[in-house]
Amino acid sequence: MLFFSYFKDLVGREVTVELKNDLAIRGTLHSVDQYLNIKLENSRVVDQDKYPHMTGEQDAGNDLGLRLSVRNCFIRGSVVRYVQLPPEGVDTELLHDATRREARGG
Amino acid sequence: MSSFPHLLQAILTIQLDFSLCKVSIVIAKYLALYTIIYVVEKLLVLLRDGRKLLGILRSFDQFANAVLEGACERVIVGDLYCDIPLGLYVIRGENVVLIGELDLEREELPPHMTRVSAVEIKRAQKAEQDATDLKGSMRKRMEFLDLD
Numbered sequence: 704m705l706f707f708s709y710f711k712d713l714v715g716r717e718v719t720v721e722l723k724n725d726l727a728i729r730g731t732l733h734s735v736d737q738y739l740n741i742k743l744e745n746s747r748v749v750d751q752d753k754y755p756h757m758t759g760e761q762d763a764g765n766d767l768g769l770r771l772s773v774r775n776c777f778i779r780g781s782v783v784r785y786v787q788l789p790p791e792g793v794d795t796e797l798l799h800d801a802t803r804r805e806a807r808g809g
Numbered sequence: 810m811s812s813f814p815h816l817l818q819a820i821l822t823i824q825l826d827f828s829l830c831k832v833s834i835v836i837a838k839y840l841a842l843y844t845i846i847y848v849v850e851k852l853l854v855l856l857r858d859g860r861k862l863l864g865i866l867r868s869f870d871q872f873a874n875a876v877l878e879g880a881c882e883r884v885i886v887g888d889l890y891c892d893i894p895l896g897l898y899v900i901r902g903e904n905v906v907l908i909g910e911l912d913l914e915r916e917e918l919p920p921h922m923t924r925v926s927a928v929e930i931k932r933a934q935k936a937e938q939d940a941t942d943l944k945g946s947m948r949k950r951m952e953f954l955d956l957d
Binding site for chain 2: 724777
């Protein structure tokens with residue numbers, strides 16, 4: 704449950720989700736559930752040349768790449784390999800405490 | 810009795826048929842949380858084997874099992890693509906990688922891509938497969954050279 708609540712705190716922030724099929728999607732975290740399924744808003748594929756099926760027309764002024772014709776998407780938690788977080792979204796002290804508490808079973 | 814109705818209770822389904830896009834509004838009770846799901850005309854489902862299905866979402870559950878109406882598979886080879894119609898599909902959740910809402914205002918694909926027939930895309934797919942196979946076998950034959 705620790706990571707579920709942790710991800711809940713990250714809602715609204717910009718994250719990059721790397722999937723097990725090497726697809727990396729960047730977007731604003733919209734919501735997360737108990738299985739760590741993730742919903743992203745304003746998503747875009749980081750390496751868009753390899754994945755034309757999700758890219759729409761070129762988006763001017765967006766150097767991060769093409770914007771998706773898929774703007775909002777749901778990612779199943781079981782296919783996620785990494786979630787890259789914004790550094791300011793990580794409070795290591797708080798995580799330490801929470802992990803200790805979890806380990807004690809409280 | 811299955812536990813399904815306890816977890817996900819479709820309370821109300823309103824379906825509006827506009828001339829261009831079908832929109833259904835489902836108000837579902839999911840783990841005591843009420844969620845409103847707008848089922849927009851088109852949805853893109855990416856499967857674990859890399860296949861891409863497009864269709865209208867008709868239902869789903871907590872495992873991401875989904876029912877797609879009027880589903881079609883989008884095959885992309887290089888700059889060519891083809892939508893092969895499939896019909897009504899029930900997708901088992903474990904095979905789902907991603908479900909994306911397709912923006913109806915935007916082009917789905919970059920403008921340089923061209924639509925071809927199913928026969929042509931099959932041919933292109935086979936050519937690509939043969940090319941990768943050849944590359945693999947050449948590499949195997951040259952292994953003694955200790956490439957990399």
